[in-house]
Amino acid sequence: MEGTRIYLDNAATTPVLVEVMEAMLPFYKEMFGNPSSIHKEGRQVRMAIEGARKTVAKGINASLSEVFFTSCATEANNMVIKNAIRDAGVTRIISSPTEHHCVLHTLEAAQRDFGVKVDMLKLDNKGRPSLSHLKEMLIHCADKTLVSLMHANNETGLKIDLQAISALCEEYGALLHSDTVQTIGRFPLDVQILKIHFLSGSAHKFHGPKGVGFVYINSDVSLLPYIDGGAQERNMRSGTENVAGIVGMAKALELALEGMDERKSHITSLRSYLATELKKHFPTIRVISDLEGDSLYTVLSVGFPKGGQADLLTMHLDIEGVAVSGGSACSSGADKGSHVMEAMFPDDDFNVVRFSFSHLNTKEEVDFAIGKLVKIIDN
Numbered sequence: 001m002e003g004t005r006i007y008l009d010n011a012a013t014t015p016v017l018v019e020v021m022e023a024m025l026p027f028y029k030e031m032f033g034n035p036s037s038i039h040k041e042g043r044q045v046r047m048a049i050e051g052a053r054k055t056v057a058k059g060i061n062a063s064l065s066e067v068f069f070t071s072c073a074t075e076a077n078n079m080v081i082k083n084a085i086r087d088a089g090v091t092r093i094i095s096s097p098t099e100h101h102c103v104l105h106t107l108e109a110a111q112r113d114f115g116v117k118v119d120m121l122k123l124d125n126k127g128r129p130s131l132s133h134l135k136e137m138l139i140h141c142a143d144k145t146l147v148s149l150m151h152a153n154n155e156t157g158l159k160i161d162l163q164a165i166s167a168l169c170e171e172y173g174a175l176l177h178s179d180t181v182q183t184i185g186r187f188p189l190d191v192q193i194l195k196i197h198f199l200s201g202s203a204h205k206f207h208g209p210k211g212v213g214f215v216y217i218n219s220d221v222s223l224l225p226y227i228d229g230g231a232q233e234r235n236m237r238s239g240t241e242n243v244a245g246i247v248g249m250a251k252a253l254e255l256a257l258e259g260m261d262e263r264k265s266h267i268t269s270l271r272s273y274l275a276t277e278l279k280k281h282f283p284t285i286r287v288i289s290d291l292e293g294d295s296l297y298t299v300l301s302v303g304f305p306k307g308g309q310a311d312l313l314t315m316h317l318d319i320e321g322v323a324v325s326g327g328s329a330c331s332s333g334a335d336k337g338s339h340v341m342e343a344m345f346p347d348d349d350f351n352v353v354r355f356s357f358s359h360l361n362t363k364e365e366v367d368f369a370i371g372k373l374v375k376i377i378d379n
């Protein structure tokens with residue numbers, strides 16, 4: 001098994017599926033036209049983009065005119081937050097300290113540049129943004145409010161009750177945005193049932209290519225262009241489209257939706273097997289993910305007590321051939337610890353390892369990772 005690499009960091013990114021690559025290839029070869037051109041070469045590429053829009057819109061039960069392609073989810077989240085302030089009269093944003101940095105740093109910029117009020121929700125006993133605190137905040141609020149909460153946390157896998165949050169937002173007249181990057185393709189998402197105003201997705205989290213994402217903007221909310229230029233994406237987001245990326249994203253989403261139940265049951269069993277084995281070998285660990293509740297089944301976040309080989313665990317695992325993350329990919333490798341763990345456990349400090357799965361992982365790979373962990377920690 002010399003040179004074996006086991007990839008258990010699928011919350012950071014997922015491998016592109018062969019079927020996805022095959023769907024993309026023609027757009028690097030014979031189908032190279034500019035989708036804005038009116039000749040045949042352009043028109044056939046335009047058709048592919050609109051076909052992809054149909055797939056994405058159908059996947060979340062939106063209208064075609066409510067889906068806009070972006071370069072990534074970071075861009076989609078920036079677009080929603082900044083444009084909701086500029087164009088929809090939002091003067092206050094309610095969010096949580098455990099959001100992804102692409103939301104938290106956008107909120108900081110919005111406060112600084114537009115003077116909006118930003119209020120952070122307390123966390124409940126599991127570490128999710130508190131629903132009762134949200135209600136309290138919405139009751140005592142006269143400002144036009146945007147609630148921005150991620151559907152599932154990328155570091156812990158904790159998932160919010162988006163339907164209940166949406167009901168509160170509807171009752172108190174707030175707009176609702178959710179970063180659904182980790183849940184698109186993993187849970188059914190229906191914007192009509194959810195009654196949500198904005199959501200975002202990113203292809204590379206569901207076995208599509210990097211550098212392409214999308215934003216859903218409910219047609220009742222009218223936002224103006226985010227990037228000015230040649231009026232692509234119905235003038236919301238100018239710039240020649242990432243055609244192959246868009247086609248690849250749609251293919252990846254289609255496969256994720258078709259295989260959702262099967263993938264879910266395979267991944268869930270891998271996660272619970274790993275959790276059981278970890279508890280058996282290391283009884284003092286703290287399981288941060290919510291294994292019993294409704295959670296993001298792809299993520300198992302575990303805290304190991306500090307000291308000995310458990311420090312620098314992610315680095316030791318990497319050397320042994322196992323790719324995992326210590327919190328989020330954005331903070332791992334940097335000196336600063338995870339802002340999510342800081343918000344959840346201000347008084348506790350342990351070494352957090354995030355194992356995150358895809359349907360491509362196997363039980364043998366999990367056994368390999370456990371073997372390496374035992375070797376590292378017992379040494």
Ligand code: PLP
Pocket residue numbers: 011012071072073074075100102150152153154179181182201202203213
């Ligand atoms: N939101 C969440 C929850 C994520 O996990 C990530 C990626 O790590 C992002 C947003 C950013 O996505 P992108 O890489 O498409 O900008």
